Amino acid sequence: MQTLDHVAIATPDLETGSAPYLALGLHPEGPDELVESQGVQVRAFRLGETLIELLAPVRPDSPIARFLEQRGPGLHHLAFRVPQLEAEVERLEAEGARLLNREPRPGRAGSRVVFLHPKWGQGTLMELVEHPQGEG
Ligand SMILES: CC[C@@H](C(=O)O)C(=O)SCCNC(=O)CCNC(=O)[C@H](O)C(C)(C)COP(=O)(O)OP(=O)(O)OC[C@H]1O[C@@H](n2cnc3c(N)ncnc32)[C@H](O)[C@@H]1OP(=O)(O)O
Numbered sequence: 001m002q003t004l005d006h007v008a009i010a011t012p013d014l015e016t017g018s019a020p021y022l023a024l025g026l027h028p029e030g031p032d033e034l035v036e037s038q039g040v041q042v043r044a045f046r047l048g049e050t051l052i053e054l055l056a057p058v059r060p061d062s063p064i065a066r067f068l069e070q071r072g073p074g075l076h077h078l079a080f081r082v083p084q085l086e087a088e089v090e091r092l093e094a095e096g097a098r099l100l101n102r103e104p105r106p107g108r109a110g111s112r113v114v115f116l117h118p119k120w121g122q123g124t125l126m127e128l129v130e131h132p133q134g135e136g
């Protein structure tokens with residue numbers, strides 16, 4: 001795994017959360033996307049191969065709503081792009097990684113994602129992302 005796919009930032013709403021990135025001269029890539037399974041609305045800003053993804057909760061029981069309650073807005077997770085999700089999950093399990101889900105979940109833009117516990121990540125929540133073939 002060599003590519004940082006995205007850096008995710010938790011924000012109570014996308015307009016407020018966008019202000020610093022717009023001031024820095026970045027532009028949203030495509031329309032905002034609702035990822036229903038995670039209870040978030042996503043706005044992405046591209047920086048080379050990496051996206052900055054702003055995540056705003058759309059329901060109070062979503063992981064992002066809980067994070068905002070506990071910690072306030074800010075850095076939420078790092079996501080690494082992998083070519084074959086199941087193979088990378090197996091490899092990391094053999095390394096002793098603590099998975100939050102073994103069964104891939106739907107992510108943004110048709111991707112499949114698996115999360116690694118922030119305790120295992122030494123205080124950082126991490127995500128593995130596999131994009132549909134030929135994309136991302
Ligand atoms: C846009 C879709 C998709 C994509 O395509 O990229 C996404 O990225 S969706 C993003 C949102 N979804 C998720 O985050 C799913 C995975 N997350 C979870 O399962 C949970 O949020 C969690 C990480 C298990 C935390 O859940 P919580 O209910 O808060 O559990 P705990 O209270 O037991 O917390 C344990 C411990 O971890 C700390 N914590 C929580 N979140 C983070 C974080 N983002 N980064 C670092 N640390 C985090 C929490 O504070 C607790 O610490 P202690 O108090 O010291 O025990």
Ligand SMILES: [Co+2]
Nearest residue numbers: 006008079127
């Ligand atoms: Co993510």
